């Protein structure tokens with residue numbers, strides 16, 4: 001039989017940029033005490049971002065080295081920057097015990113689903129186009145980046161139907177409450193299956 005740890009769950013928060021994935025995910029993650037696994041990125045940290053908390057911010061040279069070593073589950077270029085998740089980080093967190101969460105665009109969510117199958121639960125977070133635009137403007141995101149993100153909006157929205165769950169995010173407390181309840185059900189069921 002498979003190792004007990006192989007039954008830990010992988011919650012992936014996905015959806016369009018600006019929908020609130022990070023805000024919601026970190027709040028739910030803190031409430032439930034689940035570990036975040038972060039990607040490696042070659043972009044520069046934005047004001048307020050912390051290395052090792054938002055991303056592992058690394059040089060293109062180091063990124064290339066990891067890539068050449070076959071470390072990345074998938075690797076994408078977004079707005080001229082590289083992003084990737086190292087399989088060994090996921091394996092390590094799962095091995096330590098407990099479920100994990102990640103924040104990814106739909107492409108990344110799909111890659112995880114294909115790699116880890118049934119253990120992956122995708123939570124699709126969404127808001128209307130104008131709202132996600134306003135949020136990104138308010139957050140001080142570069143206007144060119146906002147434009148490329150909005151060009152991806154419809155494509156991202158189409159991924160909703162593939163996800164295990166979808167939540168609109170307007171009232172933040174409400175969204176966090178709903179998702180926390182949903183994940184608690186998964187965690188409880190997972191515990192019971194082990195008894």
Ligand SMILES: Nc1nc2c(ncn2[C@@H]2O[C@H](COP(=O)(O)OP(=O)(O)O)[C@@H](O)[C@H]2O)c(=O)[nH]1
Nearest residue numbers: 017039040076078083084085103104105107108
């Ligand atoms: N496919 C994929 N997407 C990622 C990965 N890491 C982050 N992303 C997504 O790529 C986009 C990165 O854009 P960025 O402007 O840095 O956004 P932010 O980090 O969400 O503020 C976001 O939609 C992220 O959720 C990854 O490893 N793989």
Ligand SMILES: Nc1ncnc2c1ncn2[C@@H]1O[C@H](COP(=O)(O)OP(=O)(O)O)[C@@H](O)[C@H]1O
Nearest residue numbers: 017018019020021022023135139169170171172
């Ligand atoms: N329900 C909400 N109402 C108002 N603002 C929100 C809400 N959820 C998130 N935000 C804000 O919107 C911005 C984008 O949220 P973020 O979590 O970074 O989105 P994403 O990870 O999807 O790009 C942030 O400034 C965040 O504080």
